[in-house]
Structures are given as C-alpha cells and as structure tokens.
Amino acid sequence: RSSQRTLTSFFSLN
C-alpha cells in the first residue's frame, strides 16, 4: 500500500 508524502520531505525549507 502506498502513502501520501508531503512536499517538505522532498524540498528544503528556506
């Protein structure tokens, strides 16, 4: 089963 990731797990916070 796949789960939804958030963008913050791919892109760094400025």
Add this chain to the structure above:
Amino acid sequence: MFEASLAQSAILKKVLDAIKDLLNEANFECTDDGIKVQAMDNSHVSLVSLELRSDGFEKYRCDRNLSMGVNLASMAKIMRCSSNSDKVTIKAQDDNPDKVSFIFESSNQERISDYEMKLMDIDADQLGIPDTEYSCVVKMPSAEFARICKDLNQFGESLVISCSKEGIKFSTSGDLGSANVKLAQTTDADKDDAVTIEMRSPVTLTFACRYLNHFTKATPLSSQVQLSMSDEIPLLVEYRIGDMGCIKYYLAPKIDD
C-alpha cells in the same frame, strides 16, 4: 508605491481561478521583475508557484520590494466584479501596505470602479525547489489532461502515471472497476493538440487524483500543459501564461511503504 496594469482583466481572473481552490491565502511578492507567489496547500502535499513578469504588464512600477498577504477568496470576489475586457490596475501606496486597490476601467472608459481589499499578515513556509533534470517531460493538450483527470477521478483516489517512449498512460482502479487512458506521441509537434515526450528513462508514479483535478483549473490559461516526472520526486505540472509568465504546480507522489 506599487502599480501594475493589465489591458484585460480576464487573464488575472483565470490566474486566480487556477489557485483559489488550492490555497486560502498567499503572499504576493512584488519586485521590479514582477509578481511571484509561492504557497503550499494546507496539507503541504502540493505547491503553487506563480510568476507574472513585469514586462508582460501594460504598465508596471515597483519602487520597493513589497509583500502583499492576500486572502484569495476575497480577491476572487473583487475580480468577479470586473468584465473580462476591463483594464485592471493593482495599486498599493505604501512600502508596507495594509490594503491594496483594484481599479477596473471599461474599454470605452465610461465605467470606472475601484475596490479596496484589506491585506493580511501571512507567516508561511517557503520551500527551496532545486532545478531538476527530469526523467520524462511530456507536453500535451491541457484540455486532454483535464479530461483524463476528471474521467479517472470517478474510479479511484490514486492515479498512476506511466511514461515511456511509446507514450503516456494514466491508470486508476477502485470499487467500480478500473480505467486506463493511453496517449501516443504525435508526429506533428507544433500543433496545439500535439503530445510530445522527452524521455531519459521510463517513469511510473502514483498521485492523488484530487490534487491533479485542482491543477486543471489552470486549463483556460494555456492550450498545452507540461508534466515533468522522475521517480520518487514531486511531479511538476506547468501552464504558460501567454508571454508573461507561468503557473507551476508541484505534487508529492504516493510512495509504497
């Protein structure tokens, strides 16, 4: 002082329609180069990155960089008060404004209306988005992409996008059954209805269909949409706004646990 005019309000209405369902509020960052908006939806799954370059405006003046915190539902209400052919001017007096004015002028100049909107302080996270060489870049008609997202949304919550040299495939399944739409690359790349694929390696990714449907609200802005994909990184969905800018949506994939 900030002042920006567009010959036709229609384009700003379309831009707002493309973001207002995804975002409640956003900071409009105004500089000499133009207006930029970067904001994530509440769940931090998708991100909107909007750019309107100053040279695309009929008139543009930005003496100092300023940030305008906008409630998008409020701005949409105001934009709905304009006719598509109205000239629209956005004006803020101060360097740190707490309100912004929208002035609509009919094409015959016989009707002029102005609306003042209160601004808000928005403390939002900004993400650094790296430049990426994507494994697959697909250009296709924006109306076709909207149709596929709408049709397949009836079948399941998740949409699987597979891209290879042969073409791009959209698949979903749910209680009702399953659905697949395959598009082959077209031979004539210059037409509005062209499907073109630049591929380094094939990609298969899974996304929440709901967000893709939100992105397709930008369809009236451009006849073509560009999808950029690599394994296990966010999808980039991009619509051009004439010659003046673009709206980019990023969507985090679903990944097997």
